[in-house]
Amino acid sequence: MKRREPLTNTQLLMTIAIGIFFAMYLAAMVSLKGGFLRFQQIFDLLNDNAYLIIIACALTIVMIGGGINISVGGVIGLTVMACALALNDLQNQSGALGTMEAIGLALGIGLAFGVGQGFLISYLEIQPFIVTLAGMFLSRGLTTILSVNPVKVAHEGFLVVTKTKILLPHLGYIAQNGNQIPGKLEVGAVIALVVVAVLYLMLRFIRLGRNIYAIGGNQQSALMLGINVKRTRFLSYVISGLLSGLAGFVFLMHKPAGNASVAMRSEMDAIAASIIGGTLLTGGVGNVIGTFFGTMILATIQKIIALSPLNESWWQDMASGAMLGFFILLQSVVLSSRENRRARRKDMLKPQKE
């Protein structure tokens, strides 16, 4: 009989996250019923958290490479504000055209932040936390310089795009008056799912993806294997910046209005989602599929609390804090017990002296 390969740490942590997500969702279906029995609930979770899924993936890539990027929330805020203003300007000039310009602007802002931060971190060897903290300050400050007041998008062509929904008739439900209501999925959610799939394939099969794991796992060995450590780290930050810009555009599609406090503190949610999904801040371990389920776990907790009688913001914070603590402890215990077992096995395999 062929002996099965043991799970790697990445796979183990991801499996735990997926298992807990399904257990939690089942518990919600049994105890809360209502919306949780419909597919639409999952679609709503995806629609509302599409931007969070994308920035959590952006963070996962950087964290696998052993870094951190806390500017993602700020870049979303800046992108949303800049795109909203640009769309309103275009409205007066050229009419329906403009959505493509907004996408270009969003990706451009993200790329600029990614390239700048990546250069400072990888080529000038400045600590990533400080550089991206400065990036966060810069993006939040630029947002308020653009406009202190909320800006609502009035561009009709763009509003049509935001209202476009993908209908899935088989996954809908039958309303009380007998009408068949199809499941509705927003374009942003589809973009988020595509991003997760592309990044999964990239991290698994493309050389750049494998190199990111290598530099996160052990920078010195990666260097000795002939990997261009600096360029790999630089590219990981560029990808992360681009994804934050894209997340900003997705956010604007979900809520077409710019505001100085858009996506405030979402970077911490994204970090939490990555950790719950099994990414380690030390680098070398992680997976975007796990991150996706990590985001869904956070979103489901919030939904459950919103529907339960404990619907107060401080209860929500405490519950997500407790959940995060549980996952962090679980990971630590699981990983250390595995290490101990492996060490013991090595001891047993050692030839006995005497």
Added chain:
Amino acid sequence: MSKKQKNGSRTGSPGQLMIPLVALGILILFNLFRDPSFFAIGIAVNNSGNSVLSGNLISIIDSASALAIISMGMTLVTAACGGQDISVGAVGAIAGSFFVKVLNRGSSITIGSVILGIIVCCLGTILFMLFNGTLVSVFRIQPMIATLILFSCGRSIAYWINGSATPQLISPIISAMGMTIPGIPIPTPIFAVILMGVLLYLVFKFTNLRLYTQSVGINEGAARLNGVNPVMIKLLSFVLLGVCVSVAAVIGVCRLGQLNHKTLLIDIEMDAILAVAIGGNNLGGGKFRIIGSVLGAYIIQMLTTTLYAMNVAPVNVKAYKAIVIIIIVVAGSPVIKAKISSLITRLKSRNESVAEKEVA
């Protein structure tokens, strides 16, 4: 943090203070050229009729007090654990609510009840910090991740302890602690900074804590083999951070005379980490100088006050702050430092060769 960074600038030597001192000097020079009256110190009469020192310098030193105190503790945690505590703002809100809870229990606020309040506040905060410390030291979780828990739910716990939105504290004792004591023209929070600084100085003077902390930060395994208990040292650094946070929280509460669990010490964790980094300390742990972090805190506050004096709107300050921070860290980055030092040696050798030729 990567191993390479750890091996990098591990200098606890006076050279470490170069970056903060140069940054401070440039800020002072800039202000001198811009408007010399920036440094004017006058005497004004405040609302309660005391004559107090006034002026930009005093307000910088005064309003940076909480940040300076927290950055002292943050330096220790950074040095011992090689990571930062991002929950200090939220734990500060918890500390403030302990303080307010004790003071509002009695009928009136006396000096005795204030002292009791500070003690309870310290003990409660230390308890929460021990939670962080246990996760970091016993369970070996990255400090930033471990403190993310209290970061996300700390302010809710603060609300839960008090059970109301903004409890008030109205008493001359509180305003004396937050602003100035009648008859003394210097704001009281400045004395708190000096007190904490002297306390930490005495601790380092009469114990081996500095050596132990640095050895744990540089190589935990080696420290353990040499008889230092890394778990205890890390816990101790979190306990000291807890004391710092509770003092800062008391200052924050007394300054306003009320507790707002949503805004007390808001975003101070980011500024404190920044102060540690500007102070030339390695965020990957190891050798440290607390005076550098304190200087960093004053630099941050001076930068903010300068921007205000230049009529930059408060909401836009962050963008300019970010640009200055990037300039400071780029100037202090290992690559730039190495380039400059190699340039200097090359210039020197060229001068020497020129001198030799002239002699010949």
